[in-house]
Amino acid sequence: MAYTFSFPEEVLEHVFSFIESEKDRNAISLVCKSWYEIERWCRRRVFVGNCYAVSPMMVIKRFPEVRSIALKGKPHFADFNLVPEGWGGYVCPWIAAMACAFPWLEEIRLKRMVITDESLELIAKSFKNFKVLVLTSCEGFTTDGLAAIAANCRFASFIFLISQVLNLLDFNFVFELVLNKGHKFESKLCLCLVNLRELDLQESEVEDLSGHWLSHFPDSYTSLVSLNISCLGNEVSLSSLERLLGRCPNLQTLRLNRAVPLDRLPNLLRRCPQLVELGTGVYSTEMRPEVFSNLEAAFSGCKQLKSLSGFWDVLPSYLPAVYPICSRLTSLNLSYAIVQSSDLIKLISQCPSLLRLWVLDYIEDAGLYALAASCKDLRELRVFPSDPFGLEPNVALTEQGLVSVSEGCPKLQSVLYFCRQMSNAALNTIARNRPNLTRFRLCIIEPRTPDYITLEPLDSGFGAIVEHCKDLQRLSLSGLLTDRVFEYIGTYGKKLEMLSVAFAGDSDLGLHHVLSGCDNLRKLEIRDCPFGDKALLANAAKLETMRSLWMSSCSVSYGACKLLGQKMPRLNVEVIDERGPPDSRPESCPVEKLYIYRTIAGPRLDMPGFVWTMEDDSSLGLE
Amino acid sequence: MGSYESELNLKATELRLGLPGSDEPEKRSCSVRSNKRSSRESSVEESRCKSNVNSDDSTTTSDHDQESVQPAKVQVVGWPPIRSYRKNSLQQKKVEGDGSGIYVKVSMAGAPYLRKIDLKVYKSYPELLMALQTLFKCTFGEYSEREGYNGSEYAPTYEDKDGDWMLVGDVPWNMFVSSCKRLRIIKGSEAKGLGCL
Numbered sequence: 001m002a003y004t005f006s007f008p009e010e011v012l013e014h015v016f017s018f019i020e021s022e023k024d025r026n027a028i029s030l031v032c033k034s035w036y037e038i039e040r041w042c043r044r045r046v047f048v049g050n051c052y053a054v055s056p057m058m059v060i061k062r063f064p065e066v067r068s069i070a071l072k073g074k075p076h077f078a079d080f081n082l083v084p085e086g087w088g089g090y091v092c093p094w095i096a097a098m099a100c101a102f103p104w105l106e107e108i109r110l111k112r113m114v115i116t117d118e119s120l121e122l123i124a125k126s127f128k129n130f131k132v133l134v135l136t137s138c139e140g141f142t143t144d145g146l147a148a149i150a151a152n153c154r155f156a157s158f159i160f161l162i163s164q165v166l167n168l169l170d171f172n173f174v175f176e177l178v179l180n181k182g183h184k185f186e187s188k189l190c191l192c193l194v195n196l197r198e199l200d201l202q203e204s205e206v207e208d209l210s211g212h213w214l215s216h217f218p219d220s221y222t223s224l225v226s227l228n229i230s231c232l233g234n235e236v237s238l239s240s241l242e243r244l245l246g247r248c249p250n251l252q253t254l255r256l257n258r259a260v261p262l263d264r265l266p267n268l269l270r271r272c273p274q275l276v277e278l279g280t281g282v283y284s285t286e287m288r289p290e291v292f293s294n295l296e297a298a299f300s301g302c303k304q305l306k307s308l309s310g311f312w313d314v315l316p317s318y319l320p321a322v323y324p325i326c327s328r329l330t331s332l333n334l335s336y337a338i339v340q341s342s343d344l345i346k347l348i349s350q351c352p353s354l355l356r357l358w359v360l361d362y363i364e365d366a367g368l369y370a371l372a373a374s375c376k377d378l379r380e381l382r383v384f385p386s387d388p389f390g391l392e393p394n395v396a397l398t399e400q401g402l403v404s405v406s407e408g409c410p411k412l413q414s415v416l417y418f419c420r421q422m423s424n425a426a427l428n429t430i431a432r433n434r435p436n437l438t439r440f441r442l443c444i445i446e447p448r449t450p451d452y453i454t455l456e457p458l459d460s461g462f463g464a465i466v467e468h469c470k471d472l473q474r475l476s477l478s479g480l481l482t483d484r485v486f487e488y489i490g491t492y493g494k495k496l497e498m499l500s501v502a503f504a505g506d507s508d509l510g511l512h513h514v515l516s517g518c519d520n521l522r523k524l525e526i527r528d529c530p531f532g533d534k535a536l537l538a539n540a541a542k543l544e545t546m547r548s549l550w551m552s553s554c555s556v557s558y559g560a561c562k563l564l565g566q567k568m569p570r571l572n573v574e575v576i577d578e579r580g581p582p583d584s585r586p587e588s589c590p591v592e593k594l595y596i597y598r599t600i601a602g603p604r605l606d607m608p609g610f611v612w613t614m615e616d617d618s619s620l621g622l623e
Numbered sequence: 624m625g626s627y628e629s630e631l632n633l634k635a636t637e638l639r640l641g642l643p644g645s646d647e648p649e650k651r652s653c654s655v656r657s658n659k660r661s662s663r664e665s666s667v668e669e670s671r672c673k674s675n676v677n678s679d680d681s682t683t684t685s686d687h688d689q690e691s692v693q694p695a696k697v698q699v700v701g702w703p704p705i706r707s708y709r710k711n712s713l714q715q716k717k718v719e720g721d722g723s724g725i726y727v728k729v730s731m732a733g734a735p736y737l738r739k740i741d742l743k744v745y746k747s748y749p750e751l752l753m754a755l756q757t758l759f760k761c762t763f764g765e766y767s768e769r770e771g772y773n774g775s776e777y778a779p780t781y782e783d784k785d786g787d788w789m790l791v792g793d794v795p796w797n798m799f800v801s802s803c804k805r806l807r808i809i810k811g812s813e814a815k816g817l818g819c820l
Contacts, residue, residue, distance in 0.1 A: 080701030284746075315746065336712055338744055342757040386713070388703045394726065394739050418703060445703050476704075502702065527701070 006034065013042045022047050041065060048072070049547050051089060051113065052572065055601040056097035067106045068132075069098070073113035075550050075595060076500075077525050079137070082552055082593070084578060086608040088114075090140075095119040099126035107132040114138065120145030226253035230279050230310065235259040238268070245271035255279030258312045263291050266298035277307040283337070284315030292321055300324040309333035316343040326350035333358040335384050341396075345370040356380040361397040361418060368401030372408025380414040381405055388418070388445060399426035406433040414439040421452040422479055427461025431468040440465055441476035447503035447528070450480040457481055463488030466496070476500040486510035490517020498523040508535035515539035525550040532590075533560035540568050548597040552576075556594050559587035564596070565614020572599050573614040574607070582612060725800060731759050731777075731808040742800045748792055755779055759808055766792045772811065781806045 007015075016039055019025055029039045045068040046059060059066070073089025091113045098105055105127045115138055123130065125148075133149060224244065229236065238260065245251060251272045260268070260281025269275070285291060295318065299305070305325050314337045329351045334344070341364040348354070348367065354375040361383050363371070371378070383401070387394045399422045405412060412434055422444050431437075451458055458479040466472060466489050475496060477485065481504035489496065490513035497520050505511070512535035514524065524546065532555035536543075543549055543564075558575065561582075565573040575582055576593035603613040725742040738758055745751040752763055764775025771790050772778040779791040783802045791799070791806070 077701065079706050080704045081707070082701045287746075316750065335709075338741070340740075340744070340754055340757070342754065384709065385703065385705070388705055388710075388713070389698060392739075396738070443703050447699070447702065500704075502704075528699075 009038050012038050016042055020045070044068060046070070050597050050599075051091070051094065052601060052604050053547070053597060053599045056094045058601065060097060060101040064101070065104075066098075066102050067104060068109075069094075069102075069105065069107070070109040070111075071113060072111045075112075075525065075548060076523070077527065077550055077552070078112055082527065082550075084576065084608075084610060087576065087611060088604065088606055088608070090606055091115045092119050095122050095126075099123075103127065104129055106130060107134075109134040109136075110138050111136040112138065114140040115145075116140050117145030117148070121148040124148040224248040225250050227251070228253060228255040228279070229257050230255040238264050242267055242271055248272070249274065251275065253277040256281040256310060258282050258310075261285060262295070262318065266294045269298040269302055273301045274304055275302050276304050277331075278302070278305055278309070279333075280308070280310035280312075282313045283311045283318060284313050285318075287315065287317055292318065295321040296324060303328075305329070307331035307333075311337035311339070314339045314343075316340070319343055319347050322347070323350055327352060329354055331356040335360055335382065338362060338386070341367040349374045351375060352377070354378055358382040358384070360384050360386045361395050362386055363401070364396045365398055365401040365404065366396070368397075369404040369408075372404040376409060377411055378405070378409040379411050381409075381412065382416040383418060384416075385418040385443075385445060393420050399423055402426070403429050403433075406430040410434075411436070413437060416441045416443075418443045418445060420445050421449065422458060422461070423451045423453045424456065424458055424461035424464075425451075425453065427458065428464040431461075431464035435468045435470065437465070437469040438471050439474040440469065440472060441474065441500070442478055443476065444478040447478070448480045449478075457484070459484035459488065463492070466492040471495050474498045477504055478502060480504075482506050483510040483513070486513040490514050493518045493521075495520055497521065499525070501526045501529055503528045505529045505531060508532050511535035512538060515542045521545075522547045524548075526552070526554060528553040530555055533557055536560060537564060540564055540571075543571055543596055544568065544598050546598065548595065550593075550595050552593040554594070555590045557588050558582040558585065558591055561591060561594060562587075562614050565616055567616075569616040570598055570600065572597055572603055575612045575614065576610060577612075578610045725803075727781075727803055727805050729755065729758070729806040729808065731761070732810055732813075734759065740806075742803060747796055748799075752779060752791070755806070755808065761808060764811075768793070775811050777808050778811055778813075779806060780809055 006012075012035070016025075016028060019028060022045065025039060025043055029036045040062050041064065043063045044066060046063055046066050047070045048054060048059065049072050051071045051073050059069075071091060071094060073091070074083050074087060077083060078087075089112060091110055092115075095108075095115075096119075099122050103126065106129050108123065108130075109132070115135065120141055123133070225248075236257070236259070245254070245268060252275065254268070254272060254275055254277070256265075256268070256279055258281055262281065262283055262285040265280060269278070299322050302325060306328060308322065308329060308331070311334055316339060319339070326347065327350065330353055332348075332351065332354060333356075335358040337360065339347075339360075340362060344359065344363050344367045348357070348371050352374055354371075355377055356379060357371065357375070359367075359382070363383065368383075371381075383397070397419055399419060402415070402417050402419070403426050406429065413436060415437065416439075419442075422442065450456060451461070459482055462475075462477060462481070462485045466475070470492075472493060473495060475489070475493070475498070477500065483506045486505060486509070489499070493499070493514075494517075496518045499514065499518070499521065501524075508531055510529070511526070511531040514521070515535060516539055521542075526549075529551075531551065536556060537560055561573050561575050564571065574595040574597075575591045576595060577591050579585075579592065582589070582591060603615070607613060726739050727742060729738045729740055740754065740758070742751070745754065748766070752766075756762055759777075761777040762775055763772050763777055763779060766772055771792075780788050781791055781799070781803045782805045783789050784804065788807070794802070
């Protein structure tokens with residue numbers, strides 16, 4: 001006889017309220033039916049990793065009391081222009097459904113989605129308690145939509161993370177509107193514009209816009225917490241900015257744009273010495289001693305400063321001005337700074353608390369060696385290419401730099417590294433040095449580059465990485481690779497969740513190894529690899545355990561796609577082909593791009609003309 | 624071939640290409656462009672029907688032969704994987720001011736390989752000379768109009784537009800930047816000759 005022991009619902013609910021992570025919440029809901037019921041009524045945050053995996057109604061039905069929702073749309077490779085315009089990712093049906101169902105919704109976070117002005121207006125009208133809007137790499141809206149939000153949302157603490165197209169004219173208009181209504185914002189305001197895709201501004205239109213929008217912040221407005229305008233092209237009114245900063249004691253983050261001159265930075269800093277994160281403007285000006293000492297003093301006054309970025313157009317002689325605060329720095333983003341290695345070394349050597357460094361390959365091996373010597377707490381390193389499309393190396397950055405860091409930084413977990421040469425020996429060393437790596441993304445710039453010493457494929461090197469780094473969650477491959485590397489990945493990559501592959505492999509065996517071996521694989525993205533039908537069809541069931549699979553410029557035939565679509569009703573098999581209907585070509589012809597994702601919502605209905613979802617109706621004829 | 628087939632155990636799965644009872648078609652009849660090892664792939668719109676032939680010898684070393692260098696690099700879509708805003712930002716830097724960065728080769732007697740630096744990064748001779756000294760771990764000493772870098776171990780020289788080798792520092796900075804084609808660090812002893820011209 002089963003022994004049943006149950007708390008009253010309220011107690012369980014209270015206990016569950018301490019469980020935040022959605023993974024844990026999902027686990028709770030699987031315990032038993034009553035826990036499922038209780039949990040679903042008190043779940044407040046929902047994360048939908050693929051907006052097409054589930055329908056809005058399904059989410060609403062299961063979780064009626066949601067306050068915060070996050071949605072992701074396009075596949076990751078959209079960041080590199082591999083997903084054609086108009087593919088999808090429309091948030092409109094979600095907003096429409098939630099407008100009725102979640103009147104108390106407070107937060108909407110979207111990544112790689114298309115959101116229209118109508119949706120923004122609907123948000124503004126429908127959610128009386130709306131607080132947070134985060135748009136990352138989104139598109140489809142104009143100032144009208146943003147203005148609607150600004151005009152109607154009283155309790156907002158917005159974070160706009162806009163990574164797409166908005167020209168400056170629009171921004172100024174928006175800001176003016178936002179700020180005219182600023183007095184209506186009763187709580188903290190975060191205004192954050194990051195990574196505009198279009199930095200090319202229509203000069204004529206911006207001439208009149210001297211950044212007066214800042215002066216529209218009413219004098220009574222004191223709640224600014226975060227201001228990030230780093231991607232704006234034109235000047236802002238510095239006097240307005242100074243006044244604004246002066247009256248906002250809660251300001252923690254200030255990321256300026258390139259147009260803010262260096263000699264005005266001290267005055268700005270003096271107004272907000274409580275800053276935790278600073279992005280400088282342009283970092284050069286005439287070399288004058290008083291400017292330097294002023295700057296140095298201003299930096300010294302910022303006792304809480306932990307994160308620095310910006311540093312456009314660096315004049316090296318001004319770098320020492322930050323030395324007084326270097327010992328406290330935990331995050332340094334120099335990935336837009338053209339600074340020679342020697343100056344970087346001087347700077348980095350003074351930052352023993354550094355946890356995160358983003359830098360251009362100007363740092364060179366010597367700089368990375370110094371990093372390894374000075375920054376023993378380093379967790380994350382990203383080295384970006386200064387000349388990615390150049391034919392020859394322009395800097396002395398090789399695999400050695402990464403090896404040095406792997407040797408000297410025992411806590412290093414996350415690596416993104418662009419370079420032009422690599423060896424199996426180096427990868428082996430890195431793997432043995434740093435078994436605690438969780439993210440390893442290596443981009444050898446020229447596709448299919450072999451081990452430069454032995455001229456062999458880099459299979460064994462990457463094999464060492466997956467073998468030794470047992471907690472590896474994310475891996476990106478590059479260089480000359482055969483099916484062998486995938487055998488290693490399938491054998492050892494048991495915790496691997498995301499794998500990115502390009503210009504690698506010889507045959508279906510490669511793909512088969514990954515699909516059959518990587519137990520925790522969620523996202524697989526492949527481009528320009530000779531993977532075809534066999535592995536895909538043989539591992540069809542695996543695809544239902546993953547979020548998505550992207551394959552472009554591979555060898556998967558239309559026939560296989562159809563078959564997969566027919567056999568797997570809980571997968572959407574999308575053929576993306578801009579050459580025209582796949583029916584007009586032989587079945588054996590490979591498709592351009594293939595995007596397969598699991599779904600319980602069935603095929604989507606918003607596809608453009610170049611996307612076909614393979615029917616799961618088995619009565620579908622072949623023509 | 625045999626081990627490969629059993630790995631996949633195709634017969635055991637019901638998923639096969641084509642109608643039941645028919646064999647898997649091997650031929651691909653659409654347009655083919657099969658250059659597996661080409662490192663100069665162009666746009667992804669090219670349809671590539673690679674024949675799905677498995678080769679047990681996975682390292683097709685015959686394809687390692689370096690292809691003859693093509694004059695212009697064809698940019699592959701989305702490669703290297705850098706996001707647009709970063710690409711734009713790099714390009715912005717390059718087209719700043721008068722034009723693209725001015726990269727010149729720097730050689731030094733006895734050094735195994737050349738370096739390249741962007742003259743646009745520097746605003747004055749002292750900056751450039753500091754950088755060169757750091758890069759090559761050498762010292763130039765004091766510059767004087769009369770003596771050049773007399774007395775120092777090394778001296779910086781450059782080839783100007785006319786093909787002449789000049790001592791760095793003689794002309795105004797901007798003139799130098801616009802006329803410098805390449806740099807060479809020579810031994811101080813060799814530099815004596817330049818000072819006399």
